[in-house]
Amino acid sequence: MIRLENINKIYGSNDVETCALKNINLNVDPGEFISIMGPSGCGKSTLLNLLGMLDNPTSGDYFFDKQCISQLPERKIANVRKKNISFIFQNYNLIDELSVLENIELPLLYQKISPRQRKIRITEVLEQMNIAHRANHMPQQLSGGQQQRVAVARALSTKPRVILADEPTGNLDSKNGDNVMELLKSLNDRGTTILMVTHSQYHAEYANRIINLFDGKIITQDANAIV
């Protein structure tokens, strides 16, 4: 479903070149749940951004459903992304001018579902994430963990084919964190492909494959191994 071939990503700035990803080769089958781990700064978010078509590799090819993404014009890439992929960003990326409810509703507006269906779906995720009591608040009026839970709710609401989650439990206590993991697990049981960056060995083990990054390279890929 997803194939990366010889992917490299170089950031250039201030005369300093950073090789964030080096010669990445990766295959993802539909329905997989993959954890991506590695030290701070080793390239995890960069990899997720490339997988999510939010950024382009410096070299190498990206195939999604056998279609070579790197060759498509921007507008077509955006379409493929909108139809297939949902994100949980490391810094949440909530829109400050929209309420919690409006933030969650936004990706649903792009889908062909009735307003009634949309309302049902939003109510469902608000309750799953225990933030129904914050529905009309603005992001700046929420605690850090509540903001994270809104970001998760927004990604879950569209029941996407692929979820890319960048540290979805970093600011959550164990009970809320486990709740997020259970929701991701149950989505995966019903077919959603999930790639999740995490620093928690415990949460990483919800996946069926763990990929370890170090200094921009994949150093190990283990099926359900403890690394």
Add this chain to the structure above:
Amino acid sequence: MIRLENINKIYGSNDVETCALKNINLNVDPGEFISIMGPSGCGKSTLLNLLGMLDNPTSGDYFFDKQCISQLPERKIANVRKKNISFIFQNYNLIDELSVLENIELPLLYQKISPRQRKIRITEVLEQMNIAHRANHMPQQLSGGQQQRVAVARALSTKPRVILADEPTGNLDSKNGDNVMELLKSLNDRGTTILMVTHSQYHAEYANRIINLFDGKIITQDANAIV
């Protein structure tokens, strides 16, 4: 050194009143290292903001060095805060228009130390936090964990009397996270008072006292107890 008496904090917005803190009583002696734990949304950041004089309680009194802060004019409160307290914010609060080095240097500019001394101090914390190679980058060019480490470096640089740390390791892998805890521990050994919010039981135990918050109230306070 720090005393909170019957502190309450109510946020009012959109016809919804949130009692974020209820009847908080707390004593902090110089040189203590206190961990504050509790579920998402229970009032930890609110408590830290009040302790850091970044916000005012709805009712109750705050004594710092036996001086009643609640009675002082804003300008005097700001002076007490600047002289005594450093912050590690849950969302880092780095200034996007300043480089890493300039962000760390900022609180040092308010101190009466020579430019040479400032340079020595900045170099020291950049190396302690393993981000010297990012000194001239802008915050948006850093990974999530690197941003967090800049926020920590900025707080450590002034060698303050009090450090208020809101989840200082939330986005860090275990090696970087333990490094931050070791640095906090060694500052505490040399007299810095530390209050730290954390979701990690493991990091919480670096402290000599653990305070548990729930729904805006302090429910237990244990000296080095596993709760």
